[in-house]
Amino acid sequence: xxxxxxxxxxxxxxxxxxxxxxxxxxxxxxxxxxxxxxxxxxxxxxxxxxxxxxxxxxxxxxxxxxxxxxxxxxxxxxxxxxxxxxxxxxxxxxxxxxxxxxxxxxxxxxxxxxxxxxxxxxxxxxxxxxxxxxxxxx
Numbered sequence: 047x048x049x050x051x052x053x054x055x056x057x058x059x060x061x062x063x064x065x066x067x068x069x070x071x072x073x074x075x076x077x078x079x080x081x082x083x084x085x086x087x088x089x090x091x092x093x094x095x096x097x098x099x100x101x102x103x104x105x106x107x108x109x110x111x112x113x114x115x116x117x118x119x120x121x122x123x124x125x126x127x128x129x130x131x132x133x134x135x136x137x138x139x140x141x142x143x144x145x146x147x148x149x150x151x152x153x154x155x156x157x158x159x160x161x162x163x164x165x166x167x168x169x170x171x172x173x174x175x176x177x178x179x180x181x182x183x184x
Contacts, residue, residue, distance in 0.1 A: 047158060047160075047161040049119035049120065049121075049124075050119070051161070052119050052122070052124050052156070052158045052161075053117050053119045053124050055074055055124075055156075055158070055161070055163070056117060056124045056126055056156050056163075057114065057117070058070075058074065059071060059074050059156075059163070060112055060114060060126070060128070062074075063100060063112065064110075064111060064112050066104065068097050068100070068101075071093060071097070072093070074162065074163055075092075075093045075162060075163045075164075076159060076160075076162035076163060076164045078092075078164065079092050079093050079162075079163060079164055079165070079166070080092070080164065080165045080166075081093075081095065081096055081165070081166045083165075083166070083167045083168075084154075084166060084167055084168035084169070086098075086099040086102075096166075103138075105136045106134060106135070106136040106137055106138040106143075107132035107133060107134065107135065107136070107138070107148075108132075108135055108136065109131075109132050109133050109135070110130065110131070110132035111130070111131050111132065112128050112129070112130050112152075113128060113129045113130075113131075114126055114127075114128055115127045115128055115129055115151075122157055122158045122159065123155055123156065123157050123158070124155070124156045124158070125153070125154070125155050126153065126154045126155075126156070127151065127152075127153050128151070128152045128153070128154070129149065129150075129151060129152075130148075130149075130150050130151075130152050130170065131147070131148065131149045131150075132147070132148055133145060133146065133147045133148070134146045134147075134148070134179050138179060138181070139176075139181065140181070141176075141179050141180070141181035144179070144180065146178060146179050146180055147178065148174075148175050148178040148179060149178070150170055150171040150172075150174050150175050150178070151170070151171050151174075152168065152169065152170035152171070153168070153169055153170075154166065154167065154168040154169075155167045155168075
């Protein structure tokens with residue numbers, strides 16, 4: 047697959063997460079997908095664990111949206127910089143639902159093999175998130 051095709055796949059994946067179409071994700075990920083670098087403790091690895099983590103996030107932030115700011119591809123990797131927004135409507139990591147909005151930056155790297163995503167690394171601005179939710183003092 048070309049870099050442009052891989053970038054199109056990442057856009058489709060981000061759209062599926064954003065629209066809650068979790069079944070659509072299966073077509074984009076390899077069976078041996080590894081997200082151990084960004085998985086959630088206590089959840090299984092792979093796509094199944096990623097879907098479970100996403101469902102938990104959506105319970106806390108049902109209006110969560112992701113906007114792709116930049117997408118760059120080279121070789122078998124695609125890098126994405128995003129803006130993530132939402133409102134704490136369900137409580138998150140011990141912080142009760144309080145109606146506080148958040149607006150944070152995140153970055154992700156996807157690695158491809160034979161047109162499927164085989165690895166994912168992700169990082170978001172968790173400190174800003176917790177401050178905006180008033181889970182910690184500034």
